[in-house]
Amino acid sequence: MSELALSSDRSVTARGVRAAAQRLAGHIVRTPLLENDRLNDIAGGRVLLKAEVLQRGGSFKLRGAYNLISQLPAEARARGVVAWSSGNHATGVAIAARAFDCPAVIVMPSDAPAVKTENVRALGAEIIWYDRYSDDREAIGCAISEDRGMTLVPSYDHADIIEGQGTVALEAMEQAGAAIDRFVICCGGGGLTAGCATILEDIAPGTEVWIAEPEDFDETWASIKAGKRLTADPTKKTICDAIATPAPGRLTFPILKRRVSGGATVSESEVRRAMAFGFRRLKLVLEPGGAAALAAVLAGKIPTRGTTTIVTLSGGNVDPALFTSILRDGENFG
Amino acid sequence: MSELALSSDRSVTARGVRAAAQRLAGHIVRTPLLENDRLNDIAGGRVLLKAEVLQRGGSFKLRGAYNLISQLPAEARARGVVAWSSGNHATGVAIAARAFDCPAVIVMPSDAPAVKTENVRALGAEIIWYDRYSDDREAIGCAISEDRGMTLVPSYDHADIIEGQGTVALEAMEQAGAAIDRFVICCGGGGLTAGCATILEDIAPGTEVWIAEPEDFDETWASIKAGKRLTADPTKKTICDAIATPAPGRLTFPILKRRVSGGATVSESEVRRAMAFGFRRLKLVLEPGGAAALAAVLAGKIPTRGTTTIVTLSGGNVDPALFTSILRDGENFG
Numbered sequence: 330m331s332e333l334a335l336s337s338d339r340s341v342t343a344r345g346v347r348a349a350a351q352r353l354a355g356h357i358v359r360t361p362l363l364e365n366d367r368l369n370d371i372a373g374g375r376v377l378l379k380a381e382v383l384q385r386g387g388s389f390k391l392r393g394a395y396n397l398i399s400q401l402p403a404e405a406r407a408r409g410v411v412a413w414s415s416g417n418h419a420t421g422v423a424i425a426a427r428a429f430d431c432p433a434v435i436v437m438p439s440d441a442p443a444v445k446t447e448n449v450r451a452l453g454a455e456i457i458w459y460d461r462y463s464d465d466r467e468a469i470g471c472a473i474s475e476d477r478g479m480t481l482v483p484s485y486d487h488a489d490i491i492e493g494q495g496t497v498a499l500e501a502m503e504q505a506g507a508a509i510d511r512f513v514i515c516c517g518g519g520g521l522t523a524g525c526a527t528i529l530e531d532i533a534p535g536t537e538v539w540i541a542e543p544e545d546f547d548e549t550w551a552s553i554k555a556g557k558r559l560t561a562d563p564t565k566k567t568i569c570d571a572i573a574t575p576a577p578g579r580l581t582f583p584i585l586k587r588r589v590s591g592g593a594t595v596s597e598s599e600v601r602r603a604m605a606f607g608f609r610r611l612k613l614v615l616e617p618g619g620a621a622a623l624a625a626v627l628a629g630k631i632p633t634r635g636t637t638t639i640v641t642l643s644g645g646n647v648d649p650a651l652f653t654s655i656l657r658d659g660e661n662f663g
Numbered sequence: 664m665s666e667l668a669l670s671s672d673r674s675v676t677a678r679g680v681r682a683a684a685q686r687l688a689g690h691i692v693r694t695p696l697l698e699n700d701r702l703n704d705i706a707g708g709r710v711l712l713k714a715e716v717l718q719r720g721g722s723f724k725l726r727g728a729y730n731l732i733s734q735l736p737a738e739a740r741a742r743g744v745v746a747w748s749s750g751n752h753a754t755g756v757a758i759a760a761r762a763f764d765c766p767a768v769i770v771m772p773s774d775a776p777a778v779k780t781e782n783v784r785a786l787g788a789e790i791i792w793y794d795r796y797s798d799d800r801e802a803i804g805c806a807i808s809e810d811r812g813m814t815l816v817p818s819y820d821h822a823d824i825i826e827g828q829g830t831v832a833l834e835a836m837e838q839a840g841a842a843i844d845r846f847v848i849c850c851g852g853g854g855l856t857a858g859c860a861t862i863l864e865d866i867a868p869g870t871e872v873w874i875a876e877p878e879d880f881d882e883t884w885a886s887i888k889a890g891k892r893l894t895a896d897p898t899k900k901t902i903c904d905a906i907a908t909p910a911p912g913r914l915t916f917p918i919l920k921r922r923v924s925g926g927a928t929v930s931e932s933e934v935r936r937a938m939a940f941g942f943r944r945l946k947l948v949l950e951p952g953g954a955a956a957l958a959a960v961l962a963g964k965i966p967t968r969g970t971t972t973i974v975t976l977s978g979g980n981v982d983p984a985l986f987t988s989i990l991r992d993g994e995n996f997g
Contacts (some may be wrong), residue, residue: 360695361694366758383695424700609778614947
């Protein structure tokens with residue numbers, strides 16, 4: 330694991346994000362930057378939507394995973410990779426691993442949503458189940474890494490992962506072809522935010538970075554304000570499973586602290602409204618965690634008026650039953 | 664109405680499609696051409712999806728309406744336009760009319776889906792209701808046209824409309840950057856198909872044009888085989904409301920007869936499966952009529968193997984209750 334530790338501790342750089350973009354070219358979808366009349370009306374400004382729900386695997390996670398795995402030496406790839414995740418990171422790792430004929434083990438909770446476990450299994454990854462209430466998934470993952478010589482692929486706290494995710498902002502700014510006042514990101518451990526913030530600092534230093542977090546898991550903005558890493562109560566529940574991370578990362582936090590200008594906390598009903606708006610107006614399927622930034626805009630929690638804002642739609646892997654319950658709630662359609 | 668008749672009777676040309684593209688630039692969404700790993704696996708070839716669900720108004724219909732209305736003389740625009748439609752064409756006309764500060768009257772059935780009538784009303788168009796079973800909507804529309812001096816905007820049988828819709832294929836071919844073996848289109852009255860066929864004949868004469876139609880409304884392919892316009896039984900029911908047209912158009916049919924190589928009829932369950940696939944794999948909301956071409960591919964009714972095919976996803980304005988019923992049908996998820 331010394332190789333991993335070394336790589337993981339190097340600085341995240343804009344040059345690294347650019348190099349990641351070159352590695353990813355032709356292997357990921359250059360997802361569209363969309364605009365919607367009704368959303369502009371509500372926001373009182375221009376809102377451009379970076380639709381990572383249209384990425385391979387249904388979220389941005391392939392970017393970081395591909396960037397890391399593509400840089401592994403051939404012998405490490407032959408031994409394989411291991412990751413723990415209940416969803417989108419698992420799918421990203423499985424797709425990237427398959428592209429390099431690299432074995433992949435994913436440590437998943439036994440109660441993970443079927444939609445996400447089926448994705449991983451169909452991609453040929455090996456699933457090791459753990460009990461969310463009694464097992465330590467990191468210990469299981471590290472033991473597999475040691476025993477089988479497999480490289481750990483962290484979900485956010487690794488320079489290669491962060492730089493891979495940063496290609497979202499690099500692409501979006503190229504596509505926008507306009508001055509962007511702010512960039513709003515759905516934030517969990519902070520990999521996507523840190524990567525985007527790093528490249529934006531270089532190519533558009535005047536563009537503000539904002540984060541959106543769900544109620545009870547808004548410890549990142551609280552940490553930034555406090556100047557130190559705070560922890561959310563991990564026993565709380567949220568529908569935003571993809572970004573229900575209890576604390577900002579060790580590598581991501583210093584970047585977030587330096588570069589994030591504002592944070593918005595969104596309630597469950599605001600997230601549901603954003604998902605309904607996605608269905609009704611955008612014709613996009615959004616998962617709760619991937620709709621948080623849009624929810625913040627729709628709820629008026631981001632200063633969009635008279636400005637141009639890019640909003641990430643970061644994932645769309647949602648359980649049909651949950652989606653149905655949101656569609657039934659007709660009054661949410663805006 | 665002599666002006667309309669004149670314009671409507673001129674030939675549809677590739678040059679007209681190119682001129683339409685110039686008129687539309689900056690006013691419509693250049694919708695993305697998407698690709699999906701799972702769909703390629705099922706098709707045994709490359710399938711590129713032209714996602715017109717992401718168009719303004721949720722379908723391709725804005726293209727034709729904008730192309731027609733933008734060419735009206737100022738005094739005709741000031742008098743306004745009138746159209747009959749239960750859905751997507753109505754929305755396209757309403758958006759285009761608003762862009763030119765042009766009054767719009769839409770003749771709609773009193774039982775039209777709420778999702779579609781709300782779109783039209785929110786865009787500031789005047790709605791005139793008619794009873795689907797006792798009133799003649801064409802007579803109502805023509806009377807309004809005469810009385811108020813408003814220009815009729817037909818839903819497909821007009822050169823400006825057909826050429827506007829043809830920009831879908833022009834854009835898709837520019838985006839594809841590869842040789843395309845066939846182009847598969849959801850077909851109702853044939854406006855989209857005739858427009859696409861016209862421009863493809865010019866820029867890619869080797870690309871086959873295929874149509875997909877719903878059961879009981881597959882009279883276009885039957886007409887092409889018979890060499891004359893046949894009529895479907897209009898009392899039949901289909902969930903594909905957007906393409907449940909009882910006969911190919913007077914202007915569209917000669918083009919279709921000359922250029923369409925193949926037709927596929929899709930069942931209701933095949934359409935539902937395609938909509939579920941849209942949710943599960945593509946993260947796109949498809950309406951039944953907009954999913955017909957994808958349904959034909961998923962059902963193996965298009966010879967996709969070893970070739971490259973473009974498929975239109977032509978609309979996404981679907982009732983939440985219908986969408987819910989499709990999501991509940993878990994076995995449809997492929």
